[in-house]
Amino acid sequence: MKNKSIATLTIVVLAAILLNYVAFFGINVGNFEYGGMFGNNGIKKGIDLAGGSVITFQAVEKDANGNKIGDIVPSTEDMTSLKGIFDLRMQAEGYTEARISSSDDGKITVEIPEMQDTDAAAELLGTTAKLTFNDADGNVILDAGTDLKSASYEFGATEQGTAATHHVKVEFNPDARQKFADATRAAAARVSEGKNYIAIVKDGEIVSQPSVSKEIDESSCVITGQFTADSARQLANQIQSGSLPVDLEIAGANKVGAELGPDALKNSIIAAAIGLLLIMIFMVAMYRLPGLIADISLLIYIGLMGLIMGLFHFNLSLSGIAGIVLSIGMAVDADCIIFERVKEEMRLGKTIRASVMSGFDKAFSAIFDSNVTTIITCIVLILSKISTITGFAWTLGIGVILSMFTAIVITKFLMKQLLGIGIENRNLFCPAKAKKGGAEVNA
């Protein structure tokens, strides 16, 4: 019994250390590679920690000539598709960590951490990108939204013997191929009127206007024009992601620095590490052996928290740090409740084992009720969808659930092992109070 308990305790301690190592420094075993919580595929840094661009759009209504009529509030459906398109466009440019929020008056704010070129980002996202193929009379032949299967950027010569250009290659849907063939045949026939061309129009502006000499019956075509590599790539990206359901106007585009300073994250980590160490020392000073057990639980808690935040790519900003700090404090709180109870039971003269067991039993309702109220708060705040607040609510909520688990399951398991070792010295569980005249029953 004794040896088994010591062995179990040792294994748990080693597992806790390994867990923390993996959570913070990563692991590289076989095909599985994880860079740790602060590695490339760990947490995302919020805009207040990393800086970036903040762009605000206003949804507007435009008349046929592209002149603004007034502000509008897009429907929920439009808003959802808008967010989807924004996500696609940004992902294509490699910005996967942007946060999009909308307000009730039709404003959409996009925060892109680490994005430096604000104007380019505003242009990329704000362009409606409604692309049509028109004939010389302005009749729409093809609409990119329904008739094109895909679009991609290419560089090279489009015809033999010409210079290489930046261009966009588009693939037609099956019936679009027929429509395009018909239209090119019709256009080619109008050479005498000087109307033998097809215009490719994006948001009311002609991108390119190639002349047509014969019917083109192919599954794809290329759009050439005055493109640079970037503008061609952007056009392809915009066609691929689809056109915006509403027109947008840029209400504000700003580059922001890391508001909390470049060292904010590093300093917070140092503070957390020192704090953790002090808490561990404090727990041992207050609760002796059980305090040591609480420290092992706390270590497991920190490891699990780091692992979850890293693996699920939590967006870490100031409010998230606040949530973590609070949850570390609360993580040992459950242990405090239990061990104070154990002390009380021991002062009543009970044996160590009986005190520990009834301590856990009696502490449960306090731990449960106090944590449930916190979880309720977190759920309500997550539902609020206010970006700064949801970050806080997620970290705190997960922290509270994890701390309940570590206190009730892990601490209890470890305490049982401790009892298994069979330590007789009551002072190691319940330090005698120095105060005189107290009803101390310590043997």
Added chain:
Amino acid sequence: MLKNLTKNRWKFAIIPALIIVVGAIFGFIHKSNEGFFNFDVEFIGGTRMEIDLKQEFSNDEVAQLVQESTPENVNAVVQKGNNDTTVIIKVPSLGNAPAAAENTAAEGTEDAASETSQIRTVDDEMRTNIINALKEKYQITDDNIISVNSASASFGKEVQTKAILFTLIAIACILIYIAIRFEWRSAVMAVIALAINVLIMASVYTITYIPLNTTFIAAMLTVIGYSINNTIVIFDRIRENMKMRKKNETISEMTDRSILETMGRTINSTITTLITIVLIYILGASTIKDFALPLIVGIIAGAYTSIFLASTFWAVWKESDIQAKALAAQDRRNAKKNK
């Protein structure tokens, strides 16, 4: 005094009341010059500039420069940034300056659109003036401008209202939960204690006049979560002791005993929570300090109100209700006898 907590409950209420009163007085003093709270530009709308001046500078000097480049009724805030050479300048939008604000309110909605564009250009001009003045004085270029961020007041206001709304919903849910698991008197007292904590935190913002922005919301939520936690642990002990109360022990005595029994845990877990936050306060940059200070005060206040106010006032309330019931029962019995 520490043995008879319930008896001395009003004395314990003096300290938080004093802090709140002092906070309110500071608020009204500030209100006569600038505003009750030091609302950050993200709440009232305006421009926030962060510029690297490439040299150490004096705040007053920059403030003077900013004052010269803006109209008289604009109160810009000048702060040192995260190192000694960067400056943060916050200029409220002219739309919020007293004179202009009255104007906008008086005019109809139709003119509002043209009004906004008007304001925007004035703000732009102000911003350019400030930057040019700094460029001239400190020999810097556009590359030294770290960020220029303009926020519209409507957006900040919306976040603010929404945050407050959802916080109230959360509190209402907590109230219901406590009323079910404990009793409705406990729920009311827990929420009152919580309101006191939030007021004390708000006092920190008026007394120190640190800028109030969305981090206030995060700090407030932290304190709400924390103080509810503390209060419930004490109520839990009262619930338990209530079941096994001796006949000759009054509710006040039982409550005092419950508070003292949980005191060790309340103090210890407050210390562990404070350890990390105090360290963040010591190591953090100025923005984080502005966030950590109200948190530290709020957490101490949370422990204080849980220990000295929530359950003591609950005990007296409960006692008087029981007495009233007993009296009513007595009356009924007497009435029956008299018949």
